[in-house]
Amino acid sequence: MTVRIALDAMGGDHAPQVPVEGALRALREIPDLHILLIGPEDRLRAALGRRAAGLPLSIVHASQVVEMHEHTIAVKAKRDSSMVVGMRLVRAGEADAFVSMGNTGAVMAAALFHLGRIPGIDRPALATLYPTLRGHCLLLDIGANTDPKPEHLVQFAMMGVVYAERVLGWPRPRVGILSNGEEPGKGSILVREAYRRLEASGLNFIGNVEGKDIPRGAADVVVTDGFTGNVVVKHTEGFVAFLVRFLKAQLTDGALDRVGLAMALPGLLLAAPGLLLLLPSLREILRRLDYREYGGAPLLGVDGVVVIGHGRSDAKAVKNAIHAAVRAVRGRMLDAIREGLTALQASASLEAAVH
Template structure:
């Protein structure tokens, strides 16, 4: 608010005025969230917008949200995240009936903290394709298409994943450099290793959509290079074509109990 003419706020106002179909930014996530809420506002019925991202899995990707917009959440927030993720997965990812999973420390309904236990009950009665709790070790195995959690847990998850991916790549490089045999093996496996690295590369993801605001907003990684920015712009255009904001609003109307959880 102290700098109303910063590029991020100007971009948000262009979206609000209909002069831009969306905005992408690799700026500060907190600033992007604040600008989006101030300039665009929330979709009616949404209590808290959420950041989402595609996470790599063994045989594909899954959508994870929230990854940092809301450190503290209510059970009702997680249900709304699930609805927004459901709409995104249908519209943007082309999944007819997205499977919704809830991050927990066990598959059983009784596992988890108070937040996840209450969210589990609400999700089970939400009318969404809820498949239950999903443990961290099972997330990459394709058990769910959309996975919901609070922003604190989600942010720790993605940063841990980034750290593990970097560690694996560093270990591979170190081991390949140990001997000429390892180097030869590395050359033979180069196409396979390149494909594996691409699967874990954040620059291929295209940024995190901020779901729940009245406009298309995508936030890129703070360390984005030219390739990541290009992916971010491409993803922004793809999302803007899908009528996501209207679809989320319609989803809330169709699921009135979810949309009435803003109090």
């Protein structure tokens, strides 16, 4: 089955060059893929040059662009923007998924305006892969809803489980809710009530997960409100940036000056075999911390496959965002969310009858 991806070629800090290059890389790697590049036709043809010859790629003209700094309401005013045109293609069945590195709030607004929510889903949620000692966990919500209700967190958990199973290939993922303690009675009113509902949801719920437990892989799907999730992600990004800069400073600001290097050289030579053995591990750590490896965040709950990438994405990140969208389509993610919602509603009805 050929998957048709509508790509916002004007999304991100380096459009259209970076989205175009990412599209070309994806076409070289992914079989049975057709990409619809959306944006001003003249600019896209200039960015492509002759590289698109013979490739399953089409240009869809869009005369307007929603800029990174614009308010989300811009998607209503700019009806011929690359974002809006892409969403219309998905709604009309002319594309199977939409991918953008553009303004996150604007993409979410465009998705809600033009695709709507899956019937029965109250709120959409943004999810991201978070590095752990076990590989990764899926963290959601990371910014779509700052003030959800307990039932929304249960829906987030179900959608996260579906994504983990259908797109990531994780069997029976463990679900945890982010809290300030492991005990069932810990957390805010929101967390405590969501905990009670998750216990009765039929999901593989393991209980509360503290912030320190996320990196060690205590749960496969970690659920929280969008405010807290966004703080977790931004704190992690900041800490990684601090760590890299700190290590660079230690290596360049006198820690290994000429005298120190001369004194340390014999020890470094003796330690060289051990250091070489560590290199693959260091490389793997950096790979897991690299947002480009994950491509983008799926917007779960809207009635269409939508993947939103980072504004500063490079071609590798764009390519991997396209990979994520293709996996979601081929894994029938939307159908699975509908099925999961039916199961949740049945569990809720059973709990109500018992009580």
